[in-house]
Amino acid sequence: MRFILGLTGGIGSGKSAASQWFESQNIVVVDADIVAREIVELGQPALAQIHQTFGDWVLLENGELNRRALREHIFQNPTARKTLENITHPAIRASIIQQLQNAQSAYVILVSPLLFETNQYQLAQHTLLIDASEELQIQRASQRDEQNIEQIEKIISAQMPRQEKQKLANDVVLNDGQLEHLYEKLQPLHEKYLAMAQQYSS
Numbered sequence: 750m751r752f753i754l755g756l757t758g759g760i761g762s763g764k765s766a767a768s769q770w771f772e773s774q775n776i777v778v779v780d781a782d783i784v785a786r787e788i789v790e791l792g793q794p795a796l797a798q799i800h801q802t803f804g805d806w807v808l809l810e811n812g813e814l815n816r817r818a819l820r821e822h823i824f825q826n827p828t829a830r831k832t833l834e835n836i837t838h839p840a841i842r843a844s845i846i847q848q849l850q851n852a853q854s855a856y857v858i859l860v861s862p863l864l865f866e867t868n869q870y871q872l873a874q875h876t877l878l879i880d881a882s883e884e885l886q887i888q889r890a891s892q893r894d895e896q897n898i899e900q901i902e903k904i905i906s907a908q909m910p911r912q913e914k915q916k917l918a919n920d921v922v923l924n925d926g927q928l929e930h931l932y933e934k935l936q937p938l939h940e941k942y943l944a945m946a947q948q949y950s951s
Contacts, residue, residue, distance in 0.1 A: 752856040752946035753849055755873030757864035759911065760904050761890030762881040763924040763931060768860045770935050777852035779845055781861035781869060788840040789814045795840040802832060838867065845872065856946035865917050866909055875945065877938065878918035880911060885926055 756771075756778075758764035768778045788795045791813055799807055799814065803822070809815045823830040849857050849872065861869045870876055881889070883905060890901045915921055922934045 750949060751849075751852075752875070752942065752949040753873045754856060754858045754942055755864045755870050755876040756858050756860045756879070757862060757870075757876065757914065757918070758879035758881070758924075759886055759908050759914075760862070760901060761886035761888070761893070762879045763889070763926070764860060764862070764879040766928060766931060767877075767879045767922070767924075767935060768858060770932055771858055771939065774939055775854055776856060776858055776939075777854040778858045778860055779848045779852065781841065781845060781859065781863070784841050784844045784848070785837065788837060788844055793840075795836055798836045799833065802836065803829075842869070842872075845869070856942050856949075862908070865914060870917070874949065875920070875942070876918045877920045877922065878914050879924050879931075880915065880921050881924045881926070883911070885924075889926070 756764060756768055758767070768780070772778050787793070789799065790796065796814055799819070803819070807815055807819050819833070823833055845859060849859060859869065859873055861867070864870045864873075864876065886905060887898055887901050890896065890904075891898055920938060922931065922938070924931050
């Protein structure tokens with residue numbers, strides 16, 4: 750068995766900055782968001798299933814998924830969201846497991862914004878939450894994504910509350926927005942995870 754670290758954080762918390770830092774330490778990162786995009790690419794079984802289930806309108810002229818149309822549809826229709834999740838979640842999980850098993854590094858990280866919400870934390874032996882105040886989350890996400898503040902607040906309120914995540918996570922790093930402060934906090938954790946990985950594989 751290999752040691753898998755689950756890394757999560759709300760929108761604008763800095764989890765991408767954290768995962769990039771771990772990658773710079775030669776740790777393989779499997780990103781659930783990237784996997785979610787990969788499984789609905791052209792030629793993937795999940796895309797064919799979505800097409801069969803929802804009809805031709807979910808595809809663009811080139812045969813790719815019309816993400817915007819589908820997103821708007823499931824936003825207005827909770828049962829359609831459930832149907833879509835029943836198609837995508839098993840495919841995402843299977844692909845994540847495959848990539849985690851294939852990773853060649855001292856330990857491997859699963860990055861997922863919905864680590865605790867989707868039970869993906871069960872794939873990890875240990876979890877790390879990159880945490881930030883809501884004000885900072887809104888400020889960062891609005892600068893980065895050019896979304897309006899109302900949209901970002903909606904995303905935050907749809908995610909599990911910070912306090913809940915803090916209780917569930919094994920380690921919590923409070924990110925004040927200074928990258929060097931974040932890296933200083935990650936360094937000792939990386940050393941701890943290397944030691945844990947060694948114990949885990951022995």
